[in-house]
Amino acid sequence: MSKYWNELTKKIEPYVAGEQPKDKKYIKLNTNENPYPPSPKVLKAISDANNSDLRLYPDPDCDKLRETVANYYDLNKNQVFVGNGSDEVLAFSFLTFFSSDKEIVYPDISYSFYPVYAGLYGLKARLSALKEDFSIDVEDFLKENGGVVIPNPNAPTGKYLDIKAIKRILEFNNENVVIIDEAYVDFGGESVVGLIKDYPNLLVIQTLSKSRALAGMRIGLALGREELIDGLNRIKNSFNSYTSDRIAQVAAVAAFEDDEYFKICSNKIIKTREKVTKRLTEIGFKVIPSKANFIFASHSKMLAKDIFIKLREKGVLVRYFNKPKIDNYLRISIGSKEEMDTFLEKVEEII
Amino acid sequence: MSKYWNELTKKIEPYVAGEQPKDKKYIKLNTNENPYPPSPKVLKAISDANNSDLRLYPDPDCDKLRETVANYYDLNKNQVFVGNGSDEVLAFSFLTFFSSDKEIVYPDISYSFYPVYAGLYGLKARLSALKEDFSIDVEDFLKENGGVVIPNPNAPTGKYLDIKAIKRILEFNNENVVIIDEAYVDFGGESVVGLIKDYPNLLVIQTLSKSRALAGMRIGLALGREELIDGLNRIKNSFNSYTSDRIAQVAAVAAFEDDEYFKICSNKIIKTREKVTKRLTEIGFKVIPSKANFIFASHSKMLAKDIFIKLREKGVLVRYFNKPKIDNYLRISIGSKEEMDTFLEKVEEII
Incomplete structure (x- = not known):
């Protein structure tokens, strides 16, 4: 102290x-x-970028990476946000969309960083108790709230919530942002990125630290409607204009290219x-x-x-x-x- | 909107x-x-770190880098904080030390990110008008306040404030943190790092983006008493545990080693x-x-x-x-x- x-x-x-x-x-x-x-193509891309240009600032907008990700998921690049790991993307998301006047909701057993963000920004949170079998109690997310955060699959349980349930949550919460944290989705789950076209309140968060073997390089993504991504950019550009370095950006592009x-x-x-x-x-x-x-x-x-x-x-x-x-x-x-x-x-x- | x-x-x-x-x-x-x-030794260090270990998280504490910087400045490693560029370090510093109940003070002509941080965290700021010749009006910083931020040399003027003046400011503000932002100090100024032993309220911020030619890699530092660095770590670890990636950390170590x-x-x-x-x-x-x-x-x-x-x-x-x-x-x-x-x-x- x-x-x-x-x-x-x-x-x-x-x-x-x-x-x-x-x-x-x-x-x-x-x-x-x-x-x-990581893919050999990632190591090659890093090697190619390891030159005198490191003296120059990186592209603050991460254009090439955003185009690559947009192309991969059939989005446009203004629907993609890049951060310094998905933890940073989550930190920005809580700060951009949630307010202290209305409780946000997330599962009681879940990623233990969520309550920390809530504490950091003075947000009130309602914890939804997991059912006996550790599945998410969907009904808890169909009650008045100021925002929803659900990791899918959930951590540390590994339990997956099906898309039908997520659709119900998105429909009920049409006035609030619903964050689906897909850090672990590539190991057998199905991403809800395809729902972005139908739900303006859906923000999907992903990371390159797990399935793309780049924990050491710190790259996280948010995917959603342009108005949500614009909001994230406003907060990011009030905190740090250049959150993703030159090497991280090329590594991430190569990782998405080697599918x-x-x-x-x-x-x-x-x-x-x-x-x-x-x-x-x-x-x-x-x-x-x-x-x-x-x-x-x-x-x-x-x-x-x-x-x-x-x-x-x-x-x-x-x-x-x-x-x-x-x-x-x-x-x-x-x-x-x-x-x-x-x-x-x-x-x-x-x- | x-x-x-x-x-x-x-x-x-x-x-x-x-x-x-x-x-x-x-x-x-x-x-x-x-x-x-950047130094050829930096490029060599990056090349050596470009391997399968990138699948692993970086050292969240940046131990090797903190030891290197501490050694360089004759500090101990618990007096060194590492962030994702000095913008992030500044963003964390405002959030760790300043509060909305007391005005902070910085020059009216200065780094234009300071008012943005103040806006982000709901802080009140008092602007100290530069004198006619663009020098800092020291007297303005010798009045009750909730924290001080001075870039030295100042940006965008390039004007340097001598150590004697900074000492006066540190002495008056012994209950508040005084941030000296030394982004540009290596081009003919003298760092106040040596004053850390005498002033528990001094936080020196530096960057590797300018004099160390690593703008592309995003590395910033805060140097100060252990209690200040502890505070920064509390906030950082409530935002993103791993702000500095594996490649950035080795690049920064090599940059300090090639003096x-x-x-x-x-x-x-x-x-x-x-x-x-x-x-x-x-x-x-x-x-x-x-x-x-x-x-x-x-x-x-x-x-x-x-x-x-x-x-x-x-x-x-x-x-x-x-x-x-x-x-x-x-x-x-x-x-x-x-x-x-x-x-x-x-x-x-x-x-």
């Missing part, structure tokens, strides 16, 4: 990111990174996820059906916390949340086949 | 960055970029600045004495706006601010010797 901090700084509770340990080499299954490297590589890697991860789910179930785990690059699992005989600690000792990091309702679950990122074989081996030793 | 925007989004006036034209090739003297490329190259380039720019100042004075310009990598100049016979337009037609971009008090001045970035020879040639044709 310092007398130089303002009241907000004193009272805010910052987000705590998954551990990035520096003490020794772990099998890292705790931050949902992609086990496969084949992206699909191959995503499919490998889906296959590994199904295999690991099956094996964990066989040895007494309850595994929530996942459409993400992680699974959420609980064991009938041993506490999640104990498994977490023992796995750590054996050099495997997974994520444990010491929070009501989910404190007996582990979130396990899907690594490579070899990593997951080692993980299963260690788990079997522990159980 | 959209019904989905909140009141802030509707009323905010975003910052307008210097033009990054895409229509044709200009001699760009409008955004204070460095005419020399010789940095000094050679900065000295070349200073020499060119002095030469251009002399020549412009000879042909009837009034040039404000500059300690930055730009000069601020006005002609006795021809309107700045007209010179700006004619230079643009001749393929040379400079910056013109259509604002009271400075609407007859041009801000001219110092390019390479060759660029400045062309610039002088075109100016002489116009005058």
Whole structure:
């Protein structure tokens, strides 16, 4: 605490990111990174951009990247917003569309950055309790509110909400912005980007950190009607004109251009996820059906916390949340086949 | 305007960055970029980091970079904060230390992002009018306030405030944070980093976009007592845990490590600045004495706006601010010797 901090700084509770340990080499299954490297075309694009032009500011509008993404999703470039990771895009979205006079709604078990943004901007939030099976209670989003945020698939559960349910939510909330956070949509879910043409209140948020294996380069996207993207640009340009650097922009373009590589890697991860789910179930785990690059699992005989600690000792990091309702679950990122074989081996030793 | 925007989004006036034209090739003297490329060691470091690790999140704490900067300035690493360009660092600083209940103070002619941050966070600001010769009126900063922001050298004037004056301001404002924005300090000014040990209220902000030729990579720094840096981290971690990507971090480390190259380039720019100042004075310009990598100049016979337009037609971009008090001045970035020879040639044709 310092007398130089303002009241907000004193009272805010910052987000705590998954551990990035520096003490020794772990099998890292705790931050949902992609086990496969970025496309070789991404590395080539970075290499080509590594030149004296780095002395110049990047394109603040990210035109080439926005055109590439627009083309990929059959949008126009004014329906695409680029940020420094999807966390920044979410931070801007909360600030652009939500106000302190009306409660926003998101699931009680969800991405733990949402309540932090609400705290940062002094927003009131209503938490919608997940049902017993961790599915989202759609009815809770069909009540008066000042904005909706739903990750789909949800994190850390991996549960997917079907498009029909999302349409109902979009229809009811036609006066408010509905954010669908699709950080994990490429692992078996279906994006709602196609609904943008029908719903002016829909803002889809995506990241290149997971399915496109570029967590290290910080690129996030918002997709929606031009009026929503215009609003985001107003706030972004009141905060930092150049949020995406030269290398990040070319890397992202190349990642979207190499669709084949992206699909191959995503499919490998889906296959590994199904295999690991099956094996964990066989040895007494309850595994929530996942459409993400992680699974959420609980064991009938041993506490999640104990498994977490023992796995750590054996050099495997997974994520444990010491929070009501989910404190007996582990979130396990899907690594490579070899990593997951080692993980299963260690788990079997522990159980 | 959209019904989905909140009141802030509707009323905010975003910052307008210097033009990054895409229509044709200009001699760009409008955004204070460095005419020399980044150090060859920076390009080598980027090349080395361009590998499969880009799939992994960057170090959210930027440890290696903070250690490097701390070592360079004889600080400890907990006195160093890293952001996505100094604009982001400024945006976080306003949000961490200033409140709506007390007016902050900055010069009326200054970096035009400050009023935008004030608008973004609902802060009240008192503008201190520059004196006739564009120098800062120190007395204005020795009156009750809620925080101080001074760019040194000032932009767009290039005027430098000596350390004695800054000490007086720091002493008077011992209950408030005093931000000294040193974006341009490496071109002949003296940094106040050395005062951090004596003044717990001093926050120094620097950028790698100008003297270190890395505008394209977005790296900004805040330097100050640990309690100030802790506050910045609280706000940053409530907004985006990973603001600096893997490539930016290694590039910045290499830039600080190659001090010789940095000094050679900065000295070349200073020499060119002095030469251009002399020549412009000879042909009837009034040039404000500059300690930055730009000069601020006005002609006795021809309107700045007209010179700006004619230079643009001749393929040379400079910056013109259509604002009271400075609407007859041009801000001219110092390019390479060759660029400045062309610039002088075109100016002489116009005058």
